[in-house]
Structure formats: structure tokens, C-alpha cells
Amino acid sequence: MRHHRLAAVSAALLLTGGAAGSATAAAPAGPARPAAASAEVPAGVSAGVAVFDRQTGAFTEQLNTSTRFRSASVVKVLIALDHLWGLDHAVPDSDRAWLEPMLRASDDGAASAYWSDRGGAAIITRMVDRLGLRDTAPPPGGYEGYWGYTALSARDTVTIYRYLLDSAPSPVRDFVLGNLRQSTRCATDGFDQHFGIAGAFEKPWALKQGWSGSSYEKGTCGPPRTAATARTRSAGPAAATDVDLTRPALHSTGTVGVGDRSIVAVFTLHPVGTPYGKAYTDIGRLVRSLNVPGASRPAGWRFGTWSDHVNVRPGPGTGNAPITQLPAGVEVLVGCQARGEVVNVPPYTNEWWAYLPQYDGWISNIYVNSPDNKMPDVKDC
Structure with a gap:
């Protein structure tokens, strides 16, 4: 089934700047972009x-x-x-x-x-x-x-x-x-x-x-901990x-x-x-966007995600403990996709999973901002 995720669109809009109900706005433009000539600073940054x-x-x-x-x-x-x-x-x-x-x-x-x-x-x-x-x-x-x-x-x-x-x-x-x-x-x-x-x-x-x-x-990953910062009073310039x-x-x-x-x-x-x-x-x-000589850029497609702290799994199913969790609403690099365990997040259902090479793990496509269960243009694993 198609899943525009209207219930979670506000989180997606933070990422894409798209209009409510528009899954197209969240779709990627294509493979990861090559080096650019100058810095491109996002709005508000x-x-x-x-x-x-x-x-x-x-x-x-x-x-x-x-x-x-x-x-x-x-x-x-x-x-x-x-x-x-x-x-x-x-x-x-x-x-x-x-x-x-x-x-x-x-x-x-x-x-x-x-x-x-x-x-x-x-x-x-x-x-x-x-x-x-x-x-x-x-x-x-x-x-x-x-x-x-x-x-x-x-x-x-x-x-x-x-x-x-x-x-x-x-x-x-x-x-x-x-x-x-x-x-x-x-x-x-x-x-x-x-x-x-x-x-x-x-x-x-x-x-x-x-x-x-x-x-x-x-x-956003592992058990959150807070470390106190020492408050010494040192002289200086x-x-x-x-x-x-x-x-x-x-x-x-x-x-x-x-x-x-x-x-x-x-x-x-x-x-x-x-x-x-x-x-x-x-x-x-x-x-x-930066011109970084000697840099090697990973291949793949970038998509936004929705929901809070999505689990990254070692395989396309929920049977194993998560490797880590994604920062809420973060954009991810997708290397390929494959059918796996059916995931239900009412009213959505999806059997496709995205492989994230930079995590060496998988997330359900149900959490990906895509117009369809299977992401367009992304190759099968």
C-alpha cells in the first residue's frame, strides 16, 4: 500500500520543507551528489x-x-x-x-x-x-x-x-x-x-x-548519559x-x-x-556540498525519515536486537532495499526494508519518506 504518513508529516516537513500530504517532496533527487564548487548553507544555519x-x-x-x-x-x-x-x-x-x-x-x-x-x-x-x-x-x-x-x-x-x-x-x-x-x-x-x-x-x-x-x-544512540562539566575559576587573557x-x-x-x-x-x-x-x-x-580534494563519496540515495528513534537492525526483520537508533527525523543514505519481515505501524503496513551502508544495518521502509512501500529508483539488494 502507499503510505504518505499524514500523521507524521510534521516531522517530515522539518526535513524536506514540503507541503502537508506531499510524499513527492520527500523523494530523493537521485544518487548521492558529486563534489560541488562552493559551500551551500541550508536556510537558517x-x-x-x-x-x-x-x-x-x-x-x-x-x-x-x-x-x-x-x-x-x-x-x-x-x-x-x-x-x-x-x-x-x-x-x-x-x-x-x-x-x-x-x-x-x-x-x-x-x-x-x-x-x-x-x-x-x-x-x-x-x-x-x-x-x-x-x-x-x-x-x-x-x-x-x-x-x-x-x-x-x-x-x-x-x-x-x-x-x-x-x-x-x-x-x-x-x-x-x-x-x-x-x-x-x-x-x-x-x-x-x-x-x-x-x-x-x-x-x-x-x-x-x-x-x-x-x-x-x-x-540518540546507546544509553544517554550526562556528564558534569568542572567549573574551575582559572585566570587567563x-x-x-x-x-x-x-x-x-x-x-x-x-x-x-x-x-x-x-x-x-x-x-x-x-x-x-x-x-x-x-x-x-x-x-x-x-x-x-564542499569541494574536498581526496574525498571518496559513498554511493546511494538519500531519503528523509520520520518517527522518533527508529531502530537500525542487523537484518531486514525485528528478530534481532537493534544496532542503534536513528536521530529522530534524520536523512539517511540508502544503499539498496529488500523484502523482509512485514512491519505494521497502523494504518501502515510494509514488507520492504532499506539497507543503510553507513550503519551496516536495516530500517523498515515504513519509516522512510517515500511515496510507495518500495522506494523509487533504489536498487534491490
Whole structure:
């Protein structure tokens, strides 16, 4: 049967901008798009973007590169580099126990411990001086203990990664990048952190993501957890006062391609109240529009989804425990589709399932914004 999902159309409209009752508006334009020539920023989103091609030594994308954003968890790269500064031997096991989850799974408890132990804002002061950062600044007055309120720009983020790749001692470079290459889909606070770069490009990549905002309080994969942020009161230079601390932030930074050819820094702010799935989709569309030399783009078709936290299964049926759950209303890449277990979500019924290669799992087509049970143009598995 056809399923336009009128009961859930409001969630779909957040994604597609279509009219109520119009399933056509949610259908994809075709296979995943190739590289574009310039950044395409979704409506309502504020962005700072920089893409640096290490092979040519030139930027391929620059948009608001000096604009300061609150860093969220991207600052954890600076926290790690400060702690490891000058290290010329293997990272001790005692540090690995804290640094690995901080870099791979964006663990907040580890960041807070280092922030407290190493002087809070003094970490940022030291790293600004060491790396010659131009826009980076400690959290503003009254928020000294909130490491995620550190001011950071796209161009400074490129500078940080260039130092890491080209100048850092090899034990530091190998350790930090090695962990960023092992970024986990589920962060320790329960968020699906494989948005932006991870969703737009195939490996190899190395990631440090960031998210901050009241709209993102509910976890999207794994058991949601809340980690308290230490509130130390550390002295430091004058903090930035031009950083937006209100709108939800979602950032994707790292390296892409063989040999870490491109450095990508994308910082975004979204309207207050934006659901996580909508912000996740918007930063994905922005990153996919970028000219990123060396990037490999996955094949498939992109569709919107509806419903809250759709289960991703290891096969086209509900017999096995879910691998994870999708952020509510997020856009997904579909590799192919196949018949499987019949799923009933009254008044809808559907036996077709979509394979999501980036999750290595399946969701029922009943949760896909498509005019028919079987998605148009998508190949059979």
C-alpha cells in the first residue's frame, strides 16, 4: 500500500520543507551528489567553513573563516595537545585511559578532569601562544569552567590540524590522529556523532566533532548519559565576547582522504529549538556540498525519515536486537532495499526494508519518506 504518513508529516516537513500530504517532496533527487564548487548553507544555519588541500597548500573552501563559535567538544583536541606537549615517547597507559575515550567517544568527564588539573583557561592561553592561533580565546567571564565555551574559528582549526600533521612529535601525532580515526558512532553521552564528515565521505578520515544546545539533550544512540562539566575559576587573557552561547551548535572537523589530504573544519549554529535530526541533516548537506580534494563519496540515495528513534537492525526483520537508533527525523543514505519481515505501524503496513551502508544495518521502509512501500529508483539488494 502507499503510505504518505499524514500523521507524521510534521516531522517530515522539518526535513524536506514540503507541503502537508506531499510524499513527492520527500523523494530523493537521485544518487548521492558529486563534489560541488562552493559551500551551500541550508536556510537558517550560520556557518564557518574552511577546507585546506595539503597537497596543493591552498584552501578550496573559505566561508566566514575567522568567525568565532563556541567550540563544544572540538576543544578536546587542544586539551589533548596541551597535556601531551613536548612528549617524545609513547603515551603512558595512565594517560591513554583518559585520552582515548576523550578523543574517540568525546568523553566529557575526561575533558573536565584535564581542564581542572591543568589550569582551565590557561590551557587555551598556552595553546594560542604555541600555535599562533588568531581567533581562539578562553570561555567568557562567568563561564571559565565551561571548556565547551572556548571560542574557536574554522581557520584556527585548520592551523591546529596542520600543526598536528606537520609539526607535532610523531608519538603525539600518531596517538591523537590514531584515536580520531577510531571515532565511535555513539559518544559517551549517547549521541550519534557520525554526522558531517563521517556521513558525507567514506574512510579514511579522522574526526573531532562538537555539539551543544538544549535541543540536543536527549541521546540518540546507546544509553544517554550526562556528564558534569568542572567549573574551575582559572585566570587567563580577555575572553571573546562575540560568541553565540544560545543557538544549538553542531561542528564537524578533521581530515579526509588518503594521507590526510584535506583538512575540513565546519562550524554551524542552528535556530533555537531545532531538533537534533534536522541539525544533523543540515550539516550533512552542507559538508556534502564542499569541494574536498581526496574525498571518496559513498554511493546511494538519500531519503528523509520520520518517527522518533527508529531502530537500525542487523537484518531486514525485528528478530534481532537493534544496532542503534536513528536521530529522530534524520536523512539517511540508502544503499539498496529488500523484502523482509512485514512491519505494521497502523494504518501502515510494509514488507520492504532499506539497507543503510553507513550503519551496516536495516530500517523498515515504513519509516522512510517515500511515496510507495518500495522506494523509487533504489536498487534491490
